[in-house]
Amino acid sequence: MVDSNTKWFGVIGNPIEHSLSPLIHNSAFEKLKVNAAYLAFKVEDVKNAINAIKEFGISGYSVTIPHKVTIMQYLDEIDSLAKKVGAVNTVLVKNEKLIGYNTDVMGAINPLKEITPLKGKNVFVIGAGGAARAIVLGLVNEHAKVTIFNRDFSHAQKLAKEFSVSSKEIGVLSALAEDCDILINATPVGMYPKVNELPVDEGVIRKKMIVFDIVYNPLETKLIRVAKKKGCKVVPGVEMFLNQAYAQFEMFTGKKAPVEIMRKVVLKELKKRQKNQS
Numbered sequence: 001m002v003d004s005n006t007k008w009f010g011v012i013g014n015p016i017e018h019s020l021s022p023l024i025h026n027s028a029f030e031k032l033k034v035n036a037a038y039l040a041f042k043v044e045d046v047k048n049a050i051n052a053i054k055e056f057g058i059s060g061y062s063v064t065i066p067h068k069v070t071i072m073q074y075l076d077e078i079d080s081l082a083k084k085v086g087a088v089n090t091v092l093v094k095n096e097k098l099i100g101y102n103t104d105v106m107g108a109i110n111p112l113k114e115i116t117p118l119k120g121k122n123v124f125v126i127g128a129g130g131a132a133r134a135i136v137l138g139l140v141n142e143h144a145k146v147t148i149f150n151r152d153f154s155h156a157q158k159l160a161k162e163f164s165v166s167s168k169e170i171g172v173l174s175a176l177a178e179d180c181d182i183l184i185n186a187t188p189v190g191m192y193p194k195v196n197e198l199p200v201d202e203g204v205i206r207k208k209m210i211v212f213d214i215v216y217n218p219l220e221t222k223l224i225r226v227a228k229k230k231g232c233k234v235v236p237g238v239e240m241f242l243n244q245a246y247a248q249f250e251m252f253t254g255k256k257a258p259v260e261i262m263r264k265v266v267l268k269e270l271k272k273r274q275k276n277q278s
């Protein structure tokens with residue numbers, strides 16, 4: 001029940017109507033009987049929103065598209081990982097100070113680490129945007145050998161230079177596939193409504209590869225389907241979403257995230273949405 005002691009959390013972004021964050025965090029608060037509530041705020045101007053957040057005494061919030069980078073200039077402190085990513089997806093309010101963090105790194109790396117140690121693994125990352133940045137940083141921290149491929153090669157080169165990893169033209173990926181241990185799609189290719197698209201030729205995928213697709217609408221992308229058929233171990237994009245939310249919940253509450261209920265409500269909602277799309 002909401003009362004005058006209820007702690008407030010939320011997500012700021014635009015658009016925000018389809019955010020799964022209120023569902024996942026409120027279900028977790030309810031499960032652990034935490035007196036807290038989580039709302040979605042459609043925010044156009046981050047600076048104004050920050051002032052309102054301080055004024056209303058909101059305890060913490062998630063930050064999503066398009067504010068993950070812009071918000072950084074308005075925060076009092078940014079932790080070192082978020083600084084390296086160059087993006088903040090979580091803000092905690094501590095002693096009236098706004099502190100920025102990034103849980104996308106953990107969100108991407110934890111599900112992979114559950115399958116295999118990453119040290120020394122050859123990882124091909126397709127994409128060089130915001131999500132790829134968090135993934136590449138996480139992989140570098142785990143001492144994986146990363147090669148970035150991207151439609152616009154100059155973006156791959158820039159990201160690779162920043163994190164001291166390799167970059168190669170997307171056209172040569174197929175010829176190098178034999179050496180790849182883990183293949184990661186960090187582009188929107190395969191996302192609803194273009195669900196029949198693949199970020200690489202089918203022939204690239206080998207049985208020995210672990211295939212991670214960060215797209216989670218649909219829940220099972222064509223890339224994941226093809227990889228499963230070839231006998232690969234797979235990590236669907238929803239795992240990244242869930243793992244970043246678990247980390248966020250633990251920062252918000254200081255309690256261990258009730259992962260079963262969080263997973264259950266998100267999968268149920270995504271399946272429902274998928275049914276409505278088809």
Ligand code: NAP
Nearest residue numbers: 127128129130131132151152155186187188214237240241
């Ligand atoms: P972003 O910053 O806009 O970067 C998009 C990247 O994908 C760029 O490298 C871009 O290449 C490439 N790309 C875009 N359209 C392409 C196409 N048609 N063919 C080939 N490459 C294409 O986006 P982002 O924030 O990194 O997000 C990327 C995807 O990840 C989105 O679908 C997003 O929903 C998903 N995502 C999932 C999670 C999760 O929790 N599972 C978290 C974050 C993001 P250029 O450089 O050539 O433009």
